[in-house]
Amino acid sequence: MKKIVVENLKYKYPLTDKLALDGVSFEVNEGEFIGIIGQNLAGKSTLCQSLVGLVPHFYRGAYGGKVLIDGKEVLKSDISELALKVGMVFQNPFTQVTGAKLTVYEEIAFGLENMGLSRNEMIDRIDYALSLLDIYKYKDRNPFDLSGGQMQRMAIAGIIAMKPEIIVLDEPTSQLDPQGSEEVFKAIQALSHEGMTVIMVEHKIEKIARYSDRVMLMHQGKIIDFDTPKKVFSRGDLKEYGVLAPAFTRICRAFDIKDEEGFYPVTLDEAYDAVVKING
């Protein structure tokens, strides 16, 4: 089933003269894990905001085309209704903290308050999300006393606890330690296997290559490519879009190591297998 359908979306922020999104069209199936890449200012965050309705409902501006979430048009829905279906983790976790709550625990509970959940269900979900992000031990701490990475973990936990059907993550692991980001990618992939649709923007290209079902390459408000990681990262012109291929792909390209279909390996395991095969 098509979970997200975007048709010729064009968008311009108020008081600007350039389209931030310039004729964007694509479809995403339920349970897919989509990675979005592209250089700074390509339009990645703007596209994310258009899926949760902040574009155009909050930012206003000039809007054309259509975004359908589960067949329902974003332009004609209100944000609070959409929020139950589509959860978003913002690029800067500091801006996501409500400032209204005294503890990490209350901060996570806040998002669940208007969902009509039973008390037990709420407690279960909060405990699950806090443990998943490995911050249960900080549940009584003031959110502003957390380290940067701990705060980012809290922002992710808050959205996961809401169990949205679609989760949009805008550079969610930029402040996580290496194993922490690996764990978050694994956890999000597990959720996608359970049916959650995932849209994730990241500059961590090796992780995008490893965990995405499909990769969307954006540039100047347009979609340049939207295909499997192997196909996208085997392109010879990535640098023109300000993107560096995964380390493993760069090595295999230098030695011309391709698979049967003519694509370069994009993950550690693929590169390892390819090298071993050649060396016999």
Next chain:
Amino acid sequence: MGRIEVKDLHFSYNKGEEILKGINLSFDKESTAIIGQNGAGKTTFVKLLKGLLKPDTGDILILGKNTKETTAAELAKYVGLVFQNPNDQIFKNKVLDEVMFGPLNIGQDHEEAEENSIKALEMVGCKDIYNKNPYDLSLSERKLISIASIIAMKPEIIIFDEPTIAQDYVRREKIKAIIKNLTENGKLVLTIIHDMDFVAESFERVIVFQNGKVLMDGHTKEVYSHADILNSAYLEPPHITQLCNKLGYKDTFLTVEEFIESKQSLRQK
């Protein structure tokens, strides 16, 4: 004696929960990366170096001055810190005013401050937005503005707390060049960062923090050759090093370029 001397440093925010548990370090010239698990105490440590926090026990000497006996305002002339979250640093309505604030504050005259600020903005590639309001900028741009603000003050010691957050490949290369340039000009550069490939490509020395202590301290190649210790600290070797480890190579390669060069020269023989 190094430009920074840290002796048996202990620190806690709240009684009963010690965050830094006896740190001894010396820094002089080498560009240094500080890596470690979330919550290990990295940001707390550099706030202590800048004198924004004071040790519970132990001492920090910055160019011979004990931070306990020196005001943060005095230390600001020698130590610049680019905050992890640019929003903690930025508060003016115009980019140029924002960058000039620090230089003016430590006593540069208007002309000098403006010149240094424009140079710094040029260095981070943000000169053309000097007239914009920082609040209208993206996170990646705000981070670059906060870097320029510190560079314009020309401190002898510059500390970056996660400079590459939100930066794309091109801007990551730019930050790499800035760190190299500052080091070549005799500055001491310390950088907290989670990007292991960036560390391998940019720094001479790596310090691993774990749970308020220093777990490893050495040359970059040496530190990254200990995959097991890194794993125990929630870290990992750079991607290329991971591949070489998996293939069973004995040498530790730190960058893709280094690896490709070495293998290509082998083939040619």
